[in-house]
Amino acid sequence: MPEITKKELEHLARLSRITLTDAELKKMVKDLDAIVGYVKELEITETAGVEPFIGATSAKNILRADEVEHDVHAAAQTTANRIRNAFPASEKGHLKVPKIL
Amino acid sequence: MNPGELTIKKFHEGLVSREFSARDAIREIYKTIDAKDKHIQAYLSVNREVAHEGATIIDAAIARGEKVGMFAALPLAIKDNILVADQPCTAASRILATYTAPYNATVIEKLRAAKAICIGKTNLDEFACGSSTENSAFQITKNPRDSKKVPGGSSGGSAAAVAANMAVAALGSDTGGSIRLPADFCRVVGLKPTYGAVSRYGLIAMASSLDQIGPLTKTVEDAALIFNVLRGRDPRDATSADGRYGDELVNPKLEHIREMTIGLPKEYYGAGITREIQKRIEGVIAAFKNLKIKFKEVSLPHTKYALAVYYIIMPAEVSANMARFDGIRYALVPEAAEKEQLVERYVENRSRGFGVEVKRRILLGAFVLSSGYYDAYYAQAQKTRTLIKRDFEKIFQEVDALLTPVSPALPFAIGEKISDPLTMYLSDIFTVTANLAGLPALVVPPGFQLIGKPWHEADILGLGQMYERMNDMSQSIGVKSQ
Numbered sequence: 001m002p003e004i005t006k007k008e009l010e011h012l013a014r015l016s017r018i019t020l021t022d023a024e025l026k027k028m029v030k031d032l033d034a035i036v037g038y039v040k041e042l043e044i045t046e047t048a049g050v051e052p053f054i055g056a057t058s059a060k061n062i063l064r065a066d067e068v069e070h071d072v073h074a075a076a077q078t079t080a081n082r083i084r085n086a087f088p089a090s091e092k093g094h095l096k097v098p099k100i101l
Numbered sequence: 102m103n104p105g106e107l108t109i110k111k112f113h114e115g116l117v118s119r120e121f122s123a124r125d126a127i128r129e130i131y132k133t134i135d136a137k138d139k140h141i142q143a144y145l146s147v148n149r150e151v152a153h154e155g156a157t158i159i160d161a162a163i164a165r166g167e168k169v170g171m172f173a174a175l176p177l178a179i180k181d182n183i184l185v186a187d188q189p190c191t192a193a194s195r196i197l198a199t200y201t202a203p204y205n206a207t208v209i210e211k212l213r214a215a216k217a218i219c220i221g222k223t224n225l226d227e228f229a230c231g232s233s234t235e236n237s238a239f240q241i242t243k244n245p246r247d248s249k250k251v252p253g254g255s256s257g258g259s260a261a262a263v264a265a266n267m268a269v270a271a272l273g274s275d276t277g278g279s280i281r282l283p284a285d286f287c288r289v290v291g292l293k294p295t296y297g298a299v300s301r302y303g304l305i306a307m308a309s310s311l312d313q314i315g316p317l318t319k320t321v322e323d324a325a326l327i328f329n330v331l332r333g334r335d336p337r338d339a340t341s342a343d344g345r346y347g348d349e350l351v352n353p354k355l356e357h358i359r360e361m362t363i364g365l366p367k368e369y370y371g372a373g374i375t376r377e378i379q380k381r382i383e384g385v386i387a388a389f390k391n392l393k394i395k396f397k398e399v400s401l402p403h404t405k406y407a408l409a410v411y412y413i414i415m416p417a418e419v420s421a422n423m424a425r426f427d428g429i430r431y432a433l434v435p436e437a438a439e440k441e442q443l444v445e446r447y448v449e450n451r452s453r454g455f456g457v458e459v460k461r462r463i464l465l466g467a468f469v470l471s472s473g474y475y476d477a478y479y480a481q482a483q484k485t486r487t488l489i490k491r492d493f494e495k496i497f498q499e500v501d502a503l504l505t506p507v508s509p510a511l512p513f514a515i516g517e518k519i520s521d522p523l524t525m526y527l528s529d530i531f532t533v534t535a536n537l538a539g540l541p542a543l544v545v546p547p548g549f550q551l552i553g554k555p556w557h558e559a560d561i562l563g564l565g566q567m568y569e570r571m572n573d574m575s576q577s578i579g580v581k582s583q
Contacts (some may be wrong), residue, residue: 036385
C-alpha cells in the first residue's frame with residue numbers, strides 16, 4: 001500500500017494549480033512515497049500533552065499608533081510606482097487581470 | 102591586486118590609506134569575475150554601472166578628506182532571493198526570470214547606509230529548495246575548491262563567490278542549512294543567526310518559521326562585523342527582535358571564551374559520519390583542548406526525528422509561500438501570458454515556472470496539511486519540534502555551545518544525488534536542528550559547526566575567532582588560481 005497514491009497526488013496538484021505530465025507524475029509518486037515513508041516514523045514519537053511549536057519566536061504583538069509615517073510613506077510611493085511600471089498588463093494605472101468571476 | 106582576497110578590515114585599510122580607490126577595487130573585482138566566473142558560474146547577474154556609481158561617490162568623499170566607515174565600497178555578493186531595488190531578483194526560478202525588485206530588503210538598506218556595494222546576485226537552488234545549488238533553473242555553480250563537486254546549497258553561489266575571491270563577503274539565507282552547508286563545502290565561514298535576529302523583510306520567503314539571512318565570509322571576524330550591521334528589530338518583520346549584544350560580539354573577550362564548556366552531542370557522531378569527517382572533528386577538538394576549553398558529552402535524544410520534522414514543516418510552509426506566484430503578481434512566464442482563463446493562467450504559469458524540486462515540496466506540503474493527514478504529520482511534527490527545542494534548552498544549562506560536524510560526508514559530485522531527493526535531504530541532517538530550535542550556528546573552516554544559545558552569537562563567534570587565530574586561518578582562505 002503506497003504512502004501516497006497517484007489519485008491523491010493528482011488531486012493535490014489540482015489544488016496547488018500545477019499540472020504534471022504522465023512521466024513527471026510517475027516519478028513524483030515514487031519520490032513522494034519514499035519521502036513520506038521516511039517522515040512517517042514521526043507517528044511513534046510520544047507527544048501527548050506537548051504544545052505545538054508554531055513559531056520560533058516568543059514575541060507578542062506590538063502595536064504602533066495609527067499615524068502616517070511620512071518618510072516611510074514617501075518610500076512606499078516609490079515602491080508603488082516601480083510596481084505599477086512592472087504590471088504585465090495595465091489600463092489607466094490599474095493592473096489588468098483575467099476575469100475572476 | 103584583487104581586493105576580493107582581502108578581509109573587511111584589510112579592504113578598509115587599503116581604501117583609506119589610498120592604496121587603491123573604490124573605483125579601482127570595483128574594477129578589479131569585476132576583472133576577477135570576468136576571468137573566473139565563466140567556469141564557476143556563481144553569479145546570475147552583476148550591476149557594474151550602479152556599483153561604479155557607488156564607488157565614484159565614495160572616492161569623491163575620500164578626496165574631500167571625509168572619514169568613511171568600515172564598510173565603505175565593500176564589494177558584496179547577494180544571494181538572488183534577497184531584494185536589491187532595481188536589480189533582477191529571480192530566486193533562480195523561471196517563474197521570476199523577468200522580475201525586477203521594487204524595493205530593498207532591510208538588510209540591503211542597512212548595508213547601503215554603511216556604503217557597501219552590491220556587485221551582483223548569486224546563484225541558488227530555486228527558491229532556496231536544495232542542498233547543492235543544482236536545482237537552479239539557470240546554471241550549475243561549481244565548487245571553487247574542486248570543479249567536479251557541488252558548492253553545497255542553497256547559498257552555493259554566495260559561498261563560491263567568497264571562496265574564489267570574487268567578493269570580499271556575501272549574504273546568504275539559511276532555512277535548514279543553506280548558509281552552513283555551502284560554507285562547509287567551499288571552506289568559508291558561514292553564520293546563521295538566532296531566528297529573529299536579522300529582519301526577513303525583502304527575503305523571498307521559503308519557510309517563514311525557519312528562514313534567516315546571514316553572512317558568508319573569509320574569516321569569523323568578518324562574519325561578526327557583517328552580523329553586527331544586519332541585526333536588529335525591524336517593524337516591517339514582526340518576527341524580528343533586538344538581542345542584547347555588547348562589544349564582545351565583534352571583539353571577543355578571550356578570557357571569557359576560555360572559560361566555556363563545549364558540548365559534544367552523541368547523536369551527531371558515530372556511524373552516521375565518514376572517517377574523514379570524524380578525523381577532521383577530532384583535530385578541531387584537540388585544537389580547542391590545547392586552549393584548555395572544556396568538553397562534555399551530552400545527549401539530544403530527539404535528534405533522530407529532526408530531519409522528518411523538518412521535511413514535514415518546511416514543505417508545508419513552502420507550499421503556503423509559493424501560492425502567491427500566480428502569474429498576476431510579480432511576473433509572468435511567457436507561455437502563461439497567452440492563457441486568458443484565470444485557472445489556466447495559474448496552472449500554466451506555475452507548471453512552467455516552477456522546477457521539479459519546488460513542485461515536489463509544494464505537493465508534499467499540501468499532502469501533510471490535507472485533512473486526514475494533518476494530525477498524523479503536521480500537528481505531530483509541530484509537537485516534536487517543541488521536544489527538539491526542549492532538548493537544547495536542557496543541554497544549554499550545562500554547556501555554552503555545541504560542536505558538531507556540518508555534513509555527514511565530504512562534498513559530493515555534481516549530478517551524484519540530484520535524481521534521488523531523499524538522499525539529497527540527508528545532507529541536512531546536522532544543520533536542520535538549529536533552524537527548528539531557532540538557534541544561532543556558525544561554520545568555520547576546515548568545516549565544523551558551533552551551535553549557540555539563543556541570542557548568544559557572541560559566544561560562538563568568540564570560539565570561532567579563537568580557533569581561527571590559533572590556526573591562522575585568514576592566511577589560507579581564498580583560491581588564488583583556477
